Amino acid sequence: MKNVARIQITSDNATQRHRSATEIRSEMILQALRNAGGRVTAPRRAVLDALLSGGDHPTAEDLALRVRDVHPDVAVSTIYRILEHLEELGVLVHVHLGHGPAVYHFAEDTHVHLVCRACGHTAPLPAATARSISRNVFNASGFQADLAHFSITGVCGACTTTQR
Amino acid sequence: MKNVARIQITSDNATQRHRSATEIRSEMILQALRNAGGRVTAPRRAVLDALLSGGDHPTAEDLALRVRDVHPDVAVSTIYRILEHLEELGVLVHVHLGHGPAVYHFAEDTHVHLVCRACGHTAPLPAATARSISRNVFNASGFQADLAHFSITGVCGACTTTQR
DNA sequence: TTAGCTGCAAAAGGTTTGCAAATTA
DNA sequence: TAATTTGCAAACCTTTTGCAGCTAA
Numbered sequence: 001m002k003n004v005a006r007i008q009i010t011s012d013n014a015t016q017r018h019r020s021a022t023e024i025r026s027e028m029i030l031q032a033l034r035n036a037g038g039r040v041t042a043p044r045r046a047v048l049d050a051l052l053s054g055g056d057h058p059t060a061e062d063l064a065l066r067v068r069d070v071h072p073d074v075a076v077s078t079i080y081r082i083l084e085h086l087e088e089l090g091v092l093v094h095v096h097l098g099h100g101p102a103v104y105h106f107a108e109d110t111h112v113h114l115v116c117r118a119c120g121h122t123a124p125l126p127a128a129t130a131r132s133i134s135r136n137v138f139n140a141s142g143f144q145a146d147l148a149h150f151s152i153t154g155v156c157g158a159c160t161t162t163q164r
Numbered sequence: 165m166k167n168v169a170r171i172q173i174t175s176d177n178a179t180q181r182h183r184s185a186t187e188i189r190s191e192m193i194l195q196a197l198r199n200a201g202g203r204v205t206a207p208r209r210a211v212l213d214a215l216l217s218g219g220d221h222p223t224a225e226d227l228a229l230r231v232r233d234v235h236p237d238v239a240v241s242t243i244y245r246i247l248e249h250l251e252e253l254g255v256l257v258h259v260h261l262g263h264g265p266a267v268y269h270f271a272e273d274t275h276v277h278l279v280c281r282a283c284g285h286t287a288p289l290p291a292a293t294a295r296s297i298s299r300n301v302f303n304a305s306g307f308q309a310d311l312a313h314f315s316i317t318g319v320c321g322a323c324t325t326t327q328r
Numbered sequence: 329t330t331a332g333c334t335g336c337a338a339a340a341g342g343t344t345t346g347c348a349a350a351t352t353a
Numbered sequence: 354t355a356a357t358t359t360g361c362a363a364a365c366c367t368t369t370t371g372c373a374g375c376t377a378a
Contacts, residue, residue, distance in 0.1 A: 039352045039357055060343080075360050080343065082358095096260070096314065101342060114307045129304040133297050140293040142321030143278045150260065150314035157306030203332060203377050224368080239335050244368065246333095265367060334375070344365070351358070 022052040029091055036089060043067065043074045047082045051092075057103040057122065097122060097151045113151040118159035125152070186216040193255055200253060207231065207238045211246045215256075221267040221286065261286060261315045277315040282323035289316070 026048045030040045050066040051058065058066075064079045083104055086092040094102040097115050112125035112133075130147055137145045190212045194204045214222065214230040222230075228243045247268055250256040258266040261279050276289035276297075294311055301309045 034353090037357085041352070041358065043359075073360070076342095077344075077361080078359055084344095114301070114305060114309070116307075117310075123305065123307070125301065125307075126304050129300060133300055136293060136297055136300070137278070137289065137316065137318075140290050141278060141287065142324070143280070143287070143289075143316075143318050144320075144324055145278070145316050145318040146281075147316060149317045152301065152307075152309050152311060153313045154301075154307050154309040160306070160308055198378090201332080205333065205377075207334075237335070240367095241336080241369075242334055248369095330376105330378095332375105332377080334373105336372095336374105338370085338372105340367100340369070342366090345363085347361095349359085349361105352356085353354100 022049075026052060029086075029089075032089055032091070033085075038085065042071055043078050044082055046070055046074065047079060047086075051104065051106070057095075057097065057105075059101040059103055061101060063104070093148070095148060095151065098153070110148045112147045114156065115151040115153050116156035116159055117153050118155050118162075121156060122151070123156065186213075190216055193250075193253075196253055196255070197249075202249065206235055207242050208246055210234055210238065211243060211250075215268065215270070221259075221261065221269075223265040223267050225265060227268070257312070259312060259315065262317070274312045276311045278320065279315040279317050280320035280323055281317050282319050282326075285320060286315070287320065 026045070029048060030045070033044065034040060046067040047063055049070075050063045054062070054066055060076060060079050060083060063083075064074065064076045067074050067079065083092060083094070087094065090107055092104050093107050093110055094104050095113060096102055097113055111127065112130045114123045114125055115121070116123075125147075134145050134147060137143055190209070193212060194209070197208065198204060210231040211227055213234075214227045218226070218230055224240060224243050224247060227247075228238065228240045231238050231243065247256060247258070251258065254271055256268050257271050257274055258268050259277060260266055261277055275291065276294045278287045278289055279285070280287075289311075298309050298311060301307055
């Protein structure tokens with residue numbers, strides 16, 4: 001009995017902790033949505049879940065696939081509308097990594113992407129470097145750069161070495 | 165008679181000089197095209213003329229319109245194929261200034277574009293700044309950046325001032 | 329003559345839109 | 354109930370592709 005109780009408490013705590021990571025964050029966002037006069041629907045929850053649980057650079061299509069695991073007939077257009085809405089709320093941003101579809105990000109995770117045109121891999125530019133570059137651009141041109149919206153293409157270190 | 169002759173010579177010289185600027189360049193490119201096994205056709209000449217004479221950041225559509233002033237039924241697909249071909253020859257590059265269509269450039273005129281998302285204007289980043297940024301990226305990440313392929317979005321000095 | 333181009337029409341890929349039905353608050 | 358969302362289908366925009374006929378070399 002004692003043991004069982006203890007185990008249950010532990011288990012509850014674990015569940016609770018797990019929830020705080022993603023679900024509380026999700027709830028906060030849903031609340032912001034409601035505060036802005038929006039409604040909380042199954043597709044919206046599912047998109048947030050997909051964003052919070054999934055990989056790092058999902059496209060709208062990726063998100064649609066994940067959402068459909070749970071709600072099989074959510075339309076892509078719905079996904080796009082939800083993403084647009086979340087961008088307006090300042091929760092998300094979209095980024096163009098290359099010629100293909102855009103990828104989506106939580107706004108707080110914004111970073112500059114280096115995309116190698118030889119191997120296709122994406123690496124983040126260190127935040128300090130990004131800041132220094134923005135400062136550099138600003139000093140030169142008085143321009144407040146959002147370096148994260150489009151990626152920086154080029155050739156990564158590994159591919160430079162390989163190529164010769 | 166003397167005068168007439170003189171005038172004609174002067175006029176010829178002027179024409180000659182005018183030709184050197186764009187037409188000789190055009191001829192060099194056409195020659196490179198031939199050397200690569202390609203053929204010189206009316207649409208190709210017209211695309212080069214449009215690129216050499218026109219504004220600074222033409223899209224494929226812009227070029228199609230200008231080409232059609234002279235050759236009314238050149239297809240857009242032809243324009244795209246010509247542009248692709250000239251890119252393969254290293255004569256041109258295309259640049260993504262924003263969410264719309266790509267714009268085309270002579271490779272030698274490559275520069276980094278700052279695009280203001282408030283007013284839409286495009287300004288070049290000083291070459292020295294661009295070099296310094298590339299160096300910065302390379303030192304931080306070993307990545308050889310092609311900063312010119314995608315623009316840098318942000319808010320220009322004028323709009324920053326205006327907005328508050 | 330023949331490899332290379334072109335026009336046309338259609339398709340592809342990503343994103344947006346119109347609208348009637350369904351759903352949230 | 355009223356306002357918001359959704360699914361579906363169709364449209365949109367930029368770019369690519371297939372193919373039969375045309376053309377430069």
